[in-house]
Amino acid sequence: MTQTFMLDGLAIPFEEGQTIMEAAIAAGHYIPHLCYHPDFTPYGSCKLCNVEVNGKICAACTFPAREGQTVVSESLERNSDRQRITQMLFVEGNHFCPSCEKSGNCQLQGVAYHLKMTDDHFNHQFPHREIDASHPDILIDFNRCIFCALCVRASQEEDGKDVFAISGRGINKRLIINSDSGQLRDSELTVNDRATHICPTGAIVIKHTAYQVPIGDRQYDHQSISEVSMEQDGNVS
Structure with a gap:
């Protein structure tokens, strides 16, 4: 019998040993993340993938999937927290998208667009x-x-x-x-x-590769980070 948990009201099947993130990706559901990659050991540092599991906040990339869990990811509260985390990442470093050669191919920028981040909110630290x-x-x-x-x-x-x-x-x-x-x-x-x-x-x-792909033709210029993530993270070798 297939084991399932509920993610935002949808039944998500999972295999024993899978995390919530792994099961969600396998089922075609995007949970925002930056430090997670399916090829490497989960790290749990960025906290963007925090979800509510039976009322408790957990990192989806490290928390195991279990039968009967009720998981909330796409809520106003969760996405508001993710937006604040993303804003902090921008101000804690020196991220100037208009002059960055990674613009359009940057996952941090892609997540900011996904979360509808329109300003930095916090004061820049300019380290x-x-x-x-x-x-x-x-x-x-x-x-x-x-x-x-x-x-x-x-x-x-x-x-x-x-x-x-x-x-x-x-x-x-x-x-x-x-x-x-x-x-x-x-x-x-x-x-x-x-x-x-x-x-x-x-x-x-x-070096010597910047701007070879023009702005407008880059990865996230035509697809959202959720679409790219489902294609890449769901089809790893």
Whole structure:
């Protein structure tokens, strides 16, 4: 007998061991997220996928699906919280979409559109963060890092290199590079590594590729992030 839980009034089938996020994606239902990727260990850092499970707030990417659960995702309260989280991500870093080469391909921007975010609400913190352009093929703009740890997990779990780590807490949190100098040029990262391509923002970019696809022809220019997510997360290798 198929096990199910209720998500926003719909019965969602699931297999033993699946999380709420995995079951929702398999059934074609989008739950906003940034740090989740089906290829890597769930991290639960961005909190965008928080849902209400039998009255308690839980991260859909880490919380197991169970028979008889009542899960609320698409509610005014949940999406209001997600919008505030997204606004905080924008002001805690330096995200300037009109001048960013990732505009139109950025998941943070895509989520903001999905949540109908029209302003930043909070005061910008304008942190002073460096740009590491030392690598011949790859650039890191730490101003755009949202600490999703996708590059950390991709480097460890797929590339087998452990190039990245996240250090510190709160305002002192930062992405660090595992090399003697602390610079990308002295790390093991290559342009073909999964960690180079997994960043949901413009923090990690490949040099000499900016604006090759014109604005207006980019991924989220024609499809919403919910549509793209269902295509990509639902069809992983």
